[in-house]
Amino acid sequence: MKKKTSSLSKQKVISEWVHSFSDYLYSWAYHKTSSNETAEDLVQEVFMAAVKNYEKFEGRSSPKTWLLKILNNKIIDHYRKSSKNQKNQDDTASQFTDSFFNGADNWKANGLEEAWTKESHLLDDPAFNSVMEICIEDLPTKWRLAILSKYLLQKESVEICQELEITESNYWQVLHRGKLLLKKCLEVNWFVKNN
Incomplete structure (x- = not known):
């Protein structure tokens, strides 16, 4: 029975956090990404991570600080993925453009x-x-x-x-x-x- 009460308490706390901090977290995410969709996705990921890791929150910082730290990590991950995708795109496109030239670096004729x-x-x-x-x-x-x-x-x-x-x-x-x-x-x- 205690486990169920704890679960209800957790849901209530997370719900309060969503109500209290969503706008603040969204503003910060938008400031860092300049994208409405990305900011919304990141805030959603923050609250999913908060639910998953709720037991790890020890209360040594405020919930807002803890959620902001999670958000900042999510933002870093977002840019790492974006950077990796851009590098892969650039590498593929570079290989493709190299095929336009012959061994002497002259443009291949195509008629x-x-x-x-x-x-x-x-x-x-x-x-x-x-x-x-x-x-x-x-x-x-x-x-x-x-x-x-x-x-x-x-x-x-x-x-x-x-x-x-x-x-x-x-x-x-x-x-x-x-x-x-x-x-x-x-x-x-x-x-x-x-x-």
Whole structure:
């Protein structure tokens, strides 16, 4: 019977914590991630961890402090996963772009070079723009942001480097590889299908 009372007490305490600290934890998570969905998910994970580890809470700190510590650990885990996923995306895309060149680092001919020079009004074609939007969306995140910032928003490279937290030499590499992937995607999804 004592175990059941303890369980009800635990539920009541956790429920009070959810009521008292959800907004504060959400604000902190949003401040650290700039994403509503991510912040909501992280706060939910915090309370699930609190339920799971309730017996480990010894009361040496306030519940708010304990929950904030759990949240900070969840935020760190979130960025570790994001960073790992971005690195995997970058590595895969780098290997893919290397396939565009021969052993002497010259562009491999694919027979579509002439098609690029013939099309003078591509951007006036809504169908082409639709394909280009899809190709841009398929780029790795950092590459997509670099290309959109430079060519659509016309930002300076220094500003883009600061926003993406990359060096200028890495920026030029990201931009170059992004353009290569974009070119390949357009060739496959536009020029090959329309020639």
